[in-house]
Amino acid sequence: MEVRPAWLVLGLAAIAAAAWWTTRESPEQARVKQQRAEQAAAEIAEDARPVLYRWRDADGVLHVTDQPPAGHDYEKVDREAPPAIEIRGDRG
Numbered sequence: 001m002e003v004r005p006a007w008l009v010l011g012l013a014a015i016a017a018a019a020w021w022t023t024r025e026s027p028e029q030a031r032v033k034q035q036r037a038e039q040a041a042a043e044i045a046e047d048a049r050p051v052l053y054r055w056r057d058a059d060g061v062l063h064v065t066d067q068p069p070a071g072h073d074y075e076k077v078d079r080e081a082p083p084a085i086e087i088r089g090d091r092g
Contacts, residue, residue, distance in 0.1 A: 049078065049079075049080075050078075050079040050080065051076045051077060051078060051079060052064050052065065052066060052076075052077045052078075052079055053065050053066070053067065053068045053069065053074045053075070053076060053077070054074060054075045054076075054077050055069050055072045055073065055074035055075070056072075057072065064077070
């Protein structure tokens with residue numbers, strides 16, 4: 001039995017098409033995957049923002065540090081001012 005090259009190529013193309021069809025994502029799966037990626041990117045961006053930690057010690061003294069204190073309640077404070085605030089010294 002002789003196998004013609006055209007049949008061999010056609011068979012390989014059919015196998016490749018079947019493999020692609022069974023491994024592709026549905027539109028719903030793609031949408032869910034995109035939402036998870038966007039949420040992860042937002043969380044990473046939030047964690048990457050530089051912050052300071054404001055807290056009071058047992059004597060009531062206010063501290064602002066770049067590391068969270070161990071054993072104290074603290075408040076996160078952005079290091080950078082929000083973009084809506086404009087500070088200019090030339091106004092009277």
